[in-house]
Amino acid sequence: MKFHWFNLMPWPYLPDDFTEKHRSVWVDVDSRLFDARKANRIYNDYLDLLELAEDVGYDGLGINEHHQNAYGLMPSPQLMAATLARRTHRAAILLLGQSLALYDPPTRVAEEMAMIDCISGGRLISGFPVGSSMDDNYACGVNPATLREQYHEAHDLIMRAWKDPDVFAWNGKHYKLRYVNLWPRPVQNPPPIWIPGGGSLETWDFCAQHKYNYSYLSFSGYIRGAQLMEGFWQRMETLGSDFNPYQAAFAQQICVAETDAEAQRLYEKHARYFFSRCLHVYPGFADAPGYRTEPTIRAGLVSQMAGQSSALNQAAALSWREMIDKGYIVAGSPDSVAEQIEKVVDSLKIGHLVCLLHFGDMPNDLCRYSTEMFATKVIPQMRSKWKGYEDHWSPKPMALQDRAEPRTVTPFPTHSNEPARQPVAEVK
Amino acid sequence: MTLSTITVGPARRTVHYYRRGNGQPLLYLHHMLGMVGFEPALARLAESFDVIAPYAPGWGPAKDQLEDIDPGPLDLTLHNVDLMNALNIKSAHVVGISIGAWMASELAAIVPQRVMSLVLVNPLGLWLDDVGGADPFAQHPGMPSEVLFSESGMRKQFLFEGRDKMDAHVEELLNLRASAKFLWPIPDTGVIRRLPRIEVPTLIATSEHDTVVPAAYGPAWRDAIAGSRLTTIPNAGHLAELEQPEAFAALVRDFIRAHAMPAVA
Numbered sequence: 296m297k298f299h300w301f302n303l304m305p306w307p308y309l310p311d312d313f314t315e316k317h318r319s320v321w322v323d324v325d326s327r328l329f330d331a332r333k334a335n336r337i338y339n340d341y342l343d344l345l346e347l348a349e350d351v352g353y354d355g356l357g358i359n360e361h362h363q364n365a366y367g368l369m370p371s372p373q374l375m376a377a378t379l380a381r382r383t384h385r386a387a388i389l390l391l392g393q394s395l396a397l398y399d400p401p402t403r404v405a406e407e408m409a410m411i412d413c414i415s416g417g418r419l420i421s422g423f424p425v426g427s428s429m430d431d432n433y434a435c436g437v438n439p440a441t442l443r444e445q446y447h448e449a450h451d452l453i454m455r456a457w458k459d460p461d462v463f464a465w466n467g468k469h470y471k472l473r474y475v476n477l478w479p480r481p482v483q484n485p486p487p488i489w490i491p492g493g494g495s496l497e498t499w500d501f502c503a504q505h506k507y508n509y510s511y512l513s514f515s516g517y518i519r520g521a522q523l524m525e526g527f528w529q530r531m532e533t534l535g536s537d538f539n540p541y542q543a544a545f546a547q548q549i550c551v552a553e554t555d556a557e558a559q560r561l562y563e564k565h566a567r568y569f570f571s572r573c574l575h576v577y578p579g580f581a582d583a584p585g586y587r588t589e590p591t592i593r594a595g596l597v598s599q600m601a602g603q604s605s606a607l608n609q610a611a612a613l614s615w616r617e618m619i620d621k622g623y624i625v626a627g628s629p630d631s632v633a634e635q636i637e638k639v640v641d642s643l644k645i646g647h648l649v650c651l652l653h654f655g656d657m658p659n660d661l662c663r664y665s666t667e668m669f670a671t672k673v674i675p676q677m678r679s680k681w682k683g684y685e686d687h688w689s690p691k692p693m694a695l696q697d698r699a700e701p702r703t704v705t706p707f708p709t710h711s712n713e714p715a716r717q718p719v720a721e722v723k
Numbered sequence: 724m725t726l727s728t729i730t731v732g733p734a735r736r737t738v739h740y741y742r743r744g745n746g747q748p749l750l751y752l753h754h755m756l757g758m759v760g761f762e763p764a765l766a767r768l769a770e771s772f773d774v775i776a777p778y779a780p781g782w783g784p785a786k787d788q789l790e791d792i793d794p795g796p797l798d799l800t801l802h803n804v805d806l807m808n809a810l811n812i813k814s815a816h817v818v819g820i821s822i823g824a825w826m827a828s829e830l831a832a833i834v835p836q837r838v839m840s841l842v843l844v845n846p847l848g849l850w851l852d853d854v855g856g857a858d859p860f861a862q863h864p865g866m867p868s869e870v871l872f873s874e875s876g877m878r879k880q881f882l883f884e885g886r887d888k889m890d891a892h893v894e895e896l897l898n899l900r901a902s903a904k905f906l907w908p909i910p911d912t913g914v915i916r917r918l919p920r921i922e923v924p925t926l927i928a929t930s931e932h933d934t935v936v937p938a939a940y941g942p943a944w945r946d947a948i949a950g951s952r953l954t955t956i957p958n959a960g961h962l963a964e965l966e967q968p969e970a971f972a973a974l975v976r977d978f979i980r981a982h983a984m985p986a987v988a
Contacts, residue, residue, distance in 0.1 A: 432908070433861060440789065440904035582864035583907075585900030589786075592893055 296640065296680035297689060299389050300348030300666065301357030301546060301649045304341050304368040307656035308333065309572040319577035321364045322433045328365065338368065340659045342375070346382055347663060348652075351670040354689070355387035355420065357649055359491070359512075360394055361427075362434035366573035373407045380415035381701055387690045388418050389649070391491045391510065394426025396437050400470055401449035402477065405456045409481040416698035417482035418690045422510070423450060424491040425498070429576065432583035439585035443497070445469045457485050487688045489544065494523045495591045496530070502542070503534040508688040510544035510649065514574060515610070517547055517639040518622030524643045541646035541686040547639055548624045548651045551668035555627040559615045561661060566624050568655030571611035629672035636677060646681050647688070724761040726784065732805030734791070739784040740777035740806075744769030747839070747984070748812045749975075750803070751775065754821030754845075754962055755859060755902040756868055756895065757782040759881055764964040767972035772816065772979075777806055779826065781901030783894065794905050796829040796912065803830050807837055816979050820844040820964055821936070822902050825912055828948075831925070832917040840983030841925040842975050845936040845961050849943055850911035857934040859910075859961075860903055868895055873932035873960030881965050918947035924982040925951035928974060930959040930966075952978075 309320070309328060317325055345356045358375040361367030369375055376390045388411060393404045412419040425446050431437045437445065448467045452475070455463070462476040489508040492498040502509040509527055513520045524543065531538070548566065552558040610623045618624045625635040640648065652669060653662045692698070726739045741761045749772035751765060757778060758765075768774050780802060781789030792798045803826065807815065814837045819827030824846030831838040857870050869878050883891045905912065925948050929941040938955065945953040954974065959967040 436908045438794070438903060438907040439860075440900050440907065441794075444790070577861075578863045578865075579858075579861040583860055584867060584896050584903050587896075589893055589897065592896060593889060 296677050297354040297541070297647045297686065298670075298674050298677075299355035299357045299387070299544075299647060299649045300345065300353040301359075301389070301391075301651055302341055302344060302653045303359070303361075303366055303573075303651070304337075305366040305569070305573050305655060306368060307337065307568075309365060309568070309656075313572045314575045317575070319580060320366055320573055320575045321361075321429045322577070322580045324363060324365045334368070341368075341653075342378060342382075344653060344659065344662055344666065345375075345379060348666060348670075349383045349386040351667050352674065353386060353650070353670065355389035355647075356383065357389040357391055359390075359422070360392035360397075360424070360430065362430045364429070364434075366569070373411065376411045376419070377414065380411050380418070383415075383418075384698075384700065386418065387420050388415055389420045389422070389489075391420075391422035391489065391512070391649075392424045392426065393422075394424050394431055395449035395453070396431060396442050396445040397426065397435050398449070400472055401452050402456050402472065402475060404449070405453040405477055406479070408486065409457070409477065409479045412481035412483055412486055413479050415692070417486075417692035419481065419483065419486045420489055420688070420690055421486045422489045422491050423453075423507075425495075428583045428586040429580045432586060433580045439583035441469065442586065443588070454485065457481060482693060483691055487690060489688065494526070495587065496594055497588060497591070499527050499530045500534065503531050503536045506536070506542070506687070508542050508544060508647070510546070510647070511643075512546045512649070514546075514548070514570075514623075516622035516624065517545065517643055520545055520622075521642040524645070528644060538644075539646070539684050539687070540644050540681045541684060541688050543643070543645045544647035544649050545639070545643050545645045546649040546651055548654050549632065549636070549669060550624065550626045550652065550654075550665045551629055551632050551673060552665070553628060555631055558626045558628070562624075562626060562657070562665070563615050565655040565657040565661075566615075566618065566626075567611060570618075570623070570655075573655060574611075629668060632669065633673045633676045636673060640677065640680055646684065646686060726778075729806070729809050731809040732802065736780065736788060736791075736802065736805070737785070738777050738806050738809075740775060741765065742773070742775050742810075744772050744774045746772045747979075748773045748775060748815040749979075750777075750807070750812075750815040750817045750827075752777075752803075752817065752819035752823030752826045753779065753782065754823055754964075755847075755871065755899060756882070756962065757898045759965065762964060762968065764968035764971045767968060768818075768975060771976050775806075775810065775812070775815070779823070779901070781904060782898050786894075786897045786901070789901050789904055792904075796826075796833065796914065796917075799826050799905075800829045800833045804834055804837065813837070814839050816840045816842070816983060818842040818844070818975050819846070821961060822847050822905060824848070825905075825914060828914055828918060828921065829912075831923055832914070832920040835920065835922060838923050840923050840979055841921065842928070842978060843925065843944060844928045844956070844963055844971070845930050845933050846927065846940070846944055847906060847910045847936060848912040848914040849940060849947075850909050851940065851943060854937055854939040856910075856937050856940075859935045860899065860907065864896075867899055871935060871961040873930075873958070873966060877960075877966065881962075915947055918944070919949065921948045921951075924978075926974070926978040926982075927951055927953045928956055928963070929953075930956045930961060930963045932959060933961045933963075935961045952982075 358372040550562040824843035825848035
């Protein structure tokens with residue numbers, strides 16, 4: 296069983312009356328609520344937490360892409376991945392997005408992921424999300440009628456660009472490139488591919504067809520998620536795909552303290568901040584016409600935010616106990632969290648748990664505490680789960696002894712009355 | 724009244740269309756939501772004209788044709804020419820509403836010899852920063868076309884009454900998807916550069932309660948088409964032919980009779 300530490304990087308200063316005074320946390324969120332000087336601290340705190348997660352034993356460090364969004368400060372997850380590639384050494388870099396249709400040419404994604412894989416010595420997991428309607432259609436202007444065509448063409452182009460050693464011409468419907476010739480190329484070729492999604496039938500078929508990992512990034516917890524994951528596993532079976540828990544991942548809000556009561560005292564207000572303010576999305580941005588396909592509409596699968604605008608508004612109104620009982624949040628003492636996590640893993644049959652240990656306006660020290668408690672007191676109880684299944688969806692990095700580590704480069708001493716020494720000859 | 728089908732053009736595309744009435748041919752190009760059967764407004768027009776009302780590629784029964792149509796004006800215009808050829812119609816009075824008005828204006832600008840007169844109701848396709856307009860796509864996914872109607876309740880009445888709820892909702896979403904292909908994210912199709920080519924008698928009409936195409940767009944269209952006239956349809960939202968079928972039909976019929984029919988000897 297693998298555990299990844301994931302942070303949406305929310306803006307923690309949304310005012311108390313945010314949901315009354317503003318219609319959406321996303322797309323047309325009021326930019327006057329942003330403060331760049333505070334963001335300087337926030338970004339660095341969040342990156343510190345990701346680096347800490349490696350130190351205390353998490354398998355992967357999760358980052359993703361959102362635009363014009365006050366609960367996700369990462370329009371460019373590749374920038375976050377770049378800093379992590381330098382500052383961490385062991386953990387997978389779980390890059391759960393670049394939304395492919397947002398990059399023209401899509402070879403940009405292939406290039407940047409190759410760079411990160413090279414810098415990190417082959418620690419990249421490349422997530423290929425379609426992306427949300429809020430991000431793709433409304434914030435970035437991609438046409439919902441052609442979004443999925445573009446996504447699939449971009450995917451095919453990126454995969455070929457990684458694999459084909461020769462220069463080739465790409466004469467697609469949406470992208471035309473006379474000379475495709477990727478430089479650099481990834482250490483892992485290709486890196487493991489995860490498809491983060493809500494619930495869409497086409498996504499499941501796509502994962503089965505290419506043997507990709509399906510990552511259900513839900514905010515409504517494992518009890519609601521179980522029904523959808525059941526649909527996923529049934530579909531995989533129908534398509535003749537052998538069961539392997541590592542082919543699926545699930546994101547879950549988690550918080551740990553010494554006792555159940557202490558957990559409520561420490562975390563409840565931050566969970567409420569998340570469910571009420573961070574997920575306050577104007578439904579008109581949830582699902583542009585064409586974003587869902589006809590089979591998905593007919594299957595009654597609603598896009599995350601459209602479905603959640605009701606489900607999650609309910610969550611915000613629940614008592615702490617109900618939030619836990621309904622699975623929106625896993626919380627309590629290490630033993631009660633372990634018990635809940637076992638339910639999560641068993642009911643969803645997942646080999647990768649994406650742990651949302653930071654949520655809402657949780658302060659850094661508190662998140663550190665929860666992160667370390669979970670790592671030291673919960674993860675060890677679950678490690679041996681799914682023994683006997685091979686994980687084909689984690690990175691296969693270069694051997695440690697072959698990998699470059701960042702070095703401290705000391706400047707050559709210079710004196711004002713001497714010409715600067717030429718370093719080139721020295722290096723040899 | 725049932726839909727007919729005909730195969731048109733080199734791509735052998737199937738067109739689903741209604742046709743009824745006698746007189747000079749009148750080609751009706753529908754709005755963002757397609758058609759709700761052979762609508763009362765069309766029936767009224769069929770008393771005076773040979774009304775041809777096709778589904779555009781991507782809408783209604785032609786939903787699967789969307790992928791093969793480029794988002795610009797050329798494919799749609801050629802498609803309408805193919806249809807007229809297949810039906811052996813040399814030229815027609817062309818009436819378009821909403822996105823259909825954009826398609827109608829492209830037809831009149833690009834192949835003027837096939838158009839006798841032009842009526843553009845609540846036309847989409849121009850964008851004025853100072854005017855804007857309600858976003859026809861950024862709407863609650865449970866009632867995505869509510870904004871197109873002037874009163875709540877009309878959406879259910881016109882689109883859902885007597886129909887399977889899921890079928891009607893899927894069609895509503897797919898018709899909006901088709902509209903998005905041509906109008907996303909801002910309904911500026913570049914037609915403003917081609918409008919000066921239009922020389923046939925032209926009437927522009929805007930609805931009193933249309934928030935998607937506010938009445939302030941009327942003068943912009945009128946000024947771009949030399950000699951065109953501008954009028955208003957009272958008590959109607961964007962889908963004027965559904966909400967005010969009599970007024971809609973009368974406006975079309977009276978304009979064509981007054982300005983685009985040779986006087987009877």
